[in-house]
Amino acid sequence: MSEKEISRAVIKRLPRYFRFLGELRDAGVEKISSRELSQIMHVTASQIRQDLNNFGGFGQQGYGYNVSFLYDEIGKILGLDHEHNLIIIGAGNLGSALAGYGNFANRGFIVKGAFDVSPALVGQYIRNIPILPMSEMPEFIKKNNIDIAVIAIPKTAAVDAAATLVKCGIKAIWNFSHVDLSVPEDVVVESVHLSESLMRLSYNEKNRGLNEGLTEDD
Amino acid sequence: MSEKEISRAVIKRLPRYFRFLGELRDAGVEKISSRELSQIMHVTASQIRQDLNNFGGFGQQGYGYNVSFLYDEIGKILGLDHEHNLIIIGAGNLGSALAGYGNFANRGFIVKGAFDVSPALVGQYIRNIPILPMSEMPEFIKKNNIDIAVIAIPKTAAVDAAATLVKCGIKAIWNFSHVDLSVPEDVVVESVHLSESLMRLSYNEKNRGLNEGLTEDD
DNA sequence: TAGATTGTTAATCGATTAACAATC
């Protein structure tokens, strides 16, 4: 619970700082100035300092920032200093891919189970993750201390699933369905609308040439 | 090629308009005012009118907008009025999921082939999509008129793959690797950084309660 | 015509960048 209101734009950039700082740390870089980091990340040094100072003074005048320290601090801000237990609703193409994607575990996101309506899938495993029937979901959530649910089912079923998840006490939903879920105030939803992303690519392809050459964080 | 510079924020919202208008059209709604649409989408009517007028006057005073017409116009702006041929680099978890995800085809995005370095995967099929060796990529791109390449391989390999794709004349890259690809000016990249999205969810979960109850387009 | 609603200009708000005093 931070004192002041952090702007959405800042929060959006935070994971990108985390990524670059992680790479620098892994490369053995000990300290970095906002100017150096700004060059690597293709943003302004001003923005970096402004962004970081929303959360505290992590740097030292005349020196810069300690890479490893800053990395850890941003990790804490992002809630990556403790583990998250996930379930995945929908064991189709995308659901299985997310369940089988080992990298999340590296960051402390542990997929405990997947759920599906299809009797053909129930009983199977994705790596070591069991696919269970929807009916077992409420109990599973409580028993396994699940805090994040991933919705990877078609939009027609997603709205109901979200309602059920909320009833089960889930407070964070990672939504991959093509619908804007509406949930109570104390539940957060982060949506990944893949088709919208692809449409933006299509637009930019058509109108390319006006843009800069580098991928921006958007 | 539009005359004026369209802001990034507007482009980002375009696919969402498209989605809602498509749903309205499917529901048989013929006309809609910016005020009505604003209530459904939870944005201001002003913003809708401003956004649309970047591309032309699609409405009619005293009446509103014709849903079907506006839907089609936005589709054209997004480049959805013609087909796109895709290849997917990497037939792992995510790559196969994207290849097998039939919904893209509905919007005219047709996956023609997948490529992988693994001899175990080459020769196999995802639905009816062949998995081919990387060596065949350049020829395949030309023969099949590929305009979009999807990068679904680890970041260590992604940078090289992007360079090869650019050499093969690819002008649009949909990047799922955890790296910011740098490409020539006439190539566009749209990145989906899933882990960053998950970190934002983690942040918001921690700091929830301050937000509104509805998913925003971010 | 009167009512409704757009297209567009003007006002406000917020986010980014620049500048610099504080300080390591």
Added chain:
DNA sequence: TAGATTGTTAATCGATTAACAATC
């Protein structure tokens, strides 16, 4: 100490919202 670089205030820029004249 002198040099470097932060933290933070002030200036600028851009995006959103409000207002209203144009017009169907």
